[in-house]
Amino acid sequence: MNAPIKFYQTGTFTVGNRLLSAEQRSVQASLERNNSLNSGHRACQGCGEALGARYAVDAAMRATQGQLIAANATGCLEVFSTPYPETSWQLPWIHSLFGNAAAVGTGIAAAIKVKGRNNLRVIAQGGDGGTTDIGFGCLSGMFERNDDVLYICYDNEAYMNTGVQRSSATPPAARTATTMAVGTEPGAVFGQGKNVPLIAMAHEIPYVATATVADLHDLEAKVERAMGIHGARYLHILVPCPLGWGAASNDTIRLARLARETGLFPVFEAERGEVTAVTKIRRRVPVEEYLRPQKRFAHLFGPQGQSHMLERIQAQADRNIKRFGLLDTESAQ
């Protein structure tokens, strides 16, 4: 069959596709995939970050033929992957501090450059705390210098490692250990928000993208794209956390999918500060559908439900949809 054919039963959206040749399939479908983050790690059942990290790093490994070094911020990913005497990492990897992953990445990139090992590439990775809060200065510096590092933020929207405290990536109304579901405006406040992908774009770095663990093909394509570019790149991946979100461990991917389908988490690509591509919503759903399965939003529902907060969250989703054009004109209703 030379004419391009869509795959239905065999799945346009599934991880693999038996009708495609091996090299056309996703990295995760491959028998030779790297499993950069190996079995035996101590992540919770259904950990979205463990999944996202393997997705992203495996893709980067394929894009670089394994010539990859990773710097890691302190956080769940680091703690569950490298408790002495075991590590789950299969690539050269370094953990230094909570707030300096981007700078360590810069250092590695500089060493690689000065040693002329130009085939080697660098990624730096961290959670939302290590990225949008404590590591923000180093991140911005790395962007501003346009250092040859791909920074990957695994965003689970709070400090899970320390027991689910609020981070600047925690969404409004979400309950955390430091934003309890009490008082007149329970949960995290409706602040101005801190949209790090947009802030990254403001640095006009070569590449910025968002993705979720629910859309592997999109995620892998973005990593591959990023590794094809030199200079500072930023990839922000939404990785649901069953523990911190109070969700069922088997709902990890479903929730990531709903975050996108509600419009609360816009998935897009930007180059040099300009949005170049948007992943459209396929089946639009109201925010309730995304919020209900998460205990951190339980106070929005039930007899004492906070309908006005629900409306504000829906409004946020609608704003995203408008701002990024997340709906196809025909399916826009």
Added chain:
Amino acid sequence: MLKQIEGSRAVAEAVALCRPEVICAYPISPQTHIVEGLGELVKSGALTPCEFINVESEFAAMSVAIGASAAGARSYTATASQGLLFMAEAIYNASGLGLPIVMTVANRAIGAPINIWNDHSDSMSQRDCGWIQLFAENNQEALDLHIQAFKLGEELSMPVMVCMDGFILTHAYERIDMPTQQQVDAFLPPYEPRQVLDPADPVSIGAMVGPEAFMEVRYLAHAKQTLALERIPQIAGEFAQAFGRESGGLVRAYRCDDAETIVVALGSVIGTLKDTVDELRNDGLKIGVLSIRSFRPFPLTAVRDLLQGAKRVVVLEKSFSVGLGGVVSSNVRVALSGLQLHGYTVIAGLGGRAITKASLAATLREAVADKLQPLTFMDLDWRIVNRQLEREAATRRSGPIAENLLRDVGAVASKVH
């Protein structure tokens, strides 16, 4: 080659001769001239291959150095004062990971009140961070120590701080003997990392270590510094062989042989002390100077051997542990444990207060006469202090001390010293 240049420039050129591959720079007085000099050398192509990175903070400076060193590059940075504190977390990390980074600390006081002048509070605040800390007496030694620091640090796979007095050394023009590239290359082999980030052998560096192994890790760091106690004099010896001059080592004694009174100090004040001691000797006082070159590891044995013959020890230091007294003297006391010596701690030169020969001589005469207070603050303006103390006795809330002092002193800059 003899040159009459600024200390910062001398250090910059010496560091360049060590062929660092990654230099991270964040400006802070009085370190600026060093990184400016290196920046120029890299940009002009005189130092190549080398990546000179203008980072956004000292925290980033040390972090970039960590990454570069872990990836196998010889890495260098410089800082001072608040900058050292701002990178403190990364400093501990660099030593914990055993990365042989070399860093110049242009010693400067720590605020508040903010103060850009020289003392040793910054280096001393990091005395327990696991780095080797070497102190330079003059600019010649400052530049020599950097060459030795790379050799030492890379042999032991641990980071080294070269401490030189801010302004007093960094901004002083004096005669130095700059070695040639050939000399340095012969002395300092290329960097062979202990551990390196390389896909050929993909290790994980920086694991989380729990109670089952943490103490062992810490002890091993100590064992390493103990090893450094042997290597530092050896390397100083090798250096003397190669370059024909004494530099570094653990300690240096000046006219201590028959000394009944020995002044212990570190850094550039040693020079002034030597002149002072000469004058006192002329007046027949049996006094000498012991300068500590390596503060970490602290040479307990060497210090004890040199001091145990004396009657009294005066530790003169530019650092101060509020609520206790001397920092250096506490360390010296450990070396002297069990010995019955008169011990005096003289705090001097904090925040750039000039240390004059006259004051030194007067203080030391008192010491020799055993009239000195065990903890003495040299050239302290008691007039101001007492006034403030009275104020505080009078009222609980007397406003910030610094503000009041300034009010009493009047304009700062109009004084020569």
Added chain:
Amino acid sequence: MLQVRFHGRGGQGVVTAAEMLSIAAFTQGRHAMAFPSFGSERTGAPVVAFCRIDDHEIRSREPILAPDVLIIQDPTLLHQVDVFQGLHTDGYVLINSTRSFDELGIGDIISRFRHERLTNVAATEIAMKHLGRPVANAVLLGGFAALSGLITLDAVSHAIRDKFSGKVAEGNVAAAAEAYDFVKQELLELAHAQTD
């Protein structure tokens, strides 16, 4: 040991003057140490710089409290800062000014010192003439060479060329030379006045 203290204002190259003097001494095979009164002074603020010159290693790093030489780049400081503090009775004083000590209102202070070691030179004017900018530091060094004879004009020129390059260097060298001749001339006249 010769101890020289420079007084001026931020931006007038006072520190540079001290450094150039140390270089000049170095080129004559002597040991020298130049250092500023370390501070965060900004343009216009009073600045002090020091230079020690000796035949062996200089170890003391205390500020120069009892100078052998005072070089005052900015006469407006004369009544603001106690510039003469600690000056030896047989010390040298070189002031950047066209006006006489009496006109400067320091006649009585000056009378405490050996008058043949005191002089002033219109360094700023000379600098304007040769460089088009009022930077008197190098010029004064030329004057100092003439006044004290403790360093040669050649050494000063060498130091200037070490610090500067191109037109700036040559302009300064020329200016320093003119100041040198001017001071020599003054001293000559002074000597004649003595003998007369």
Added chain:
Amino acid sequence: MTMQKPFAITLDPGSSLANKTGTWRTERPVYVDRLPPCNAQCPAGEDIQGWLFHAESGDYEAAWRHLIRDNPFPAIMGRVCYHTCEGACNRGKIDAAVGINSVERFLGDEALRRCWQFATPAAESGRHVLVVGAGPSGMSAAYHLRRMGHSVTVKEAGPLMGGMMRFGIPKYRLPRNVLDAEMQRIVAMGVKVELNTKVANLTDAMRDGGFDATFLAVGAHIAKRAFIPAVDSSRILDAVSVLRSMEGEDQPMLGRRVVVYGGGNTAIDMARTAKRLGVTEAIIVYRRTRERMPAHDFEVEEALQEGVMVKWLSTIRQAGEGALTIEKMVLDAKGNPQPTGEFESLEADSLVLALGQDVDLSLLEGVPGLEIKDGVVQVDPATMMTGHAGLFAGGDMVPAERNVTVAVGHGKKAARHIDAWLRGTQPQAEPKKHAPATFELLNPWYYSDAPKTVQPQLEIARRTSSFDEVQGGLTEDNALFEARRCLSCGNCFECDNCYGVCPDNAVIKLGSGKRFAFNYDYCKGCGVCASECPCGAIEMVPEAV
């Protein structure tokens, strides 16, 4: 380069494999197979999902070979089967059911185009089986029995093979070349077919032929009569004979206005045939309403499109000279038609009765042990064997819904039991049916949107003027597209989802065609694999305590 790694701080890659996280598990994922609704529904017992799987990858021969394990007539089925499978298809709940029937037809036609043949049996059993009737049931049985290595003789009273497929189903629904080809393919296996050979007496036939067993499938060819007072001049025929005569030379004389009496598919076929024969008016008279009509609605629809008229709620009371007397009916509470006493006259040159058919059981005279009830032979529904040992029966002559697909299913089932009976064994028990793959078990997100492809239809003009086939076939691309719309309900199709979405890399990919296995050393039992399995082929079961 060997590193002197610092103690504890620097670790060797992948060492966490020492940490068996499987111990965290309270539930374990297990791969299961579930029964897809299409398969569950198919009267011929086809493994529809199975042959679609091959079709998806464009391996049509493999698909066809998989299909004919159960049904030797794909090309016929693809035309005349009423494909209740599509009604059951889960995809119907997403967009539209998979066009199973059209793909089956494509495979059947492809097989004919490329002359794919059935394999001849590996070994001969030495047993001889008589099959009476060369209709769908009989030929299906003959085919399966032959595959099992028995020699088979089919005795057919008629001049041609096909039975009701030929004499009951008009050309425009089943072109005869297709019918003949699929019949011939069975003959090619070595099945002996004796045409124009009516078995008058079964006992004699079996004895004379020395048969070891017999399968009866004579069909129902005798038209039911209804008493309608008529004048001699009135022309009354029965649909079965009219349709049969269509196969012969001389076409039936129906006049310009034809009334067909009845509501079954035969009535519809009759009316549409009449239209094609050029009558000006073909009117169906039926006692009940369209909703209650036994004929398949799509056929009614096609008939109406072709200009056939229907008088609902009407019975024929009398047949007179060129006209019929019709009485209007009403439905009572139970939905049964009741006379109203309202009459009207309807002009008609001929009246064709299509009131169902009876079986000619004369050949069973004197066979012991048989039980005949309601005009059909009673059989054990599990084995299709009659009360007489070694005598099996199927198709329209046994109690069941009367259609080709059911008949073919009977043939298959009977063959299995005849074989077992001959060998004196129990037939290897059918693999026990899996739990049904219901729509709720699926995760439809992973299937992209793909509405059903419509088969081309002949335009009305040609449909009423000729016997050309009304329903067209699919092109290869369409067939492939259609095959790929299958969701593979309840059975792994190797989409790699479980392998990809496991946060603990605890799924082992066994390679193409080998599916997957769980690595319980590391599986923490989070259940993501089960939730994200598109086709519901993973089940979470609690760990035994």
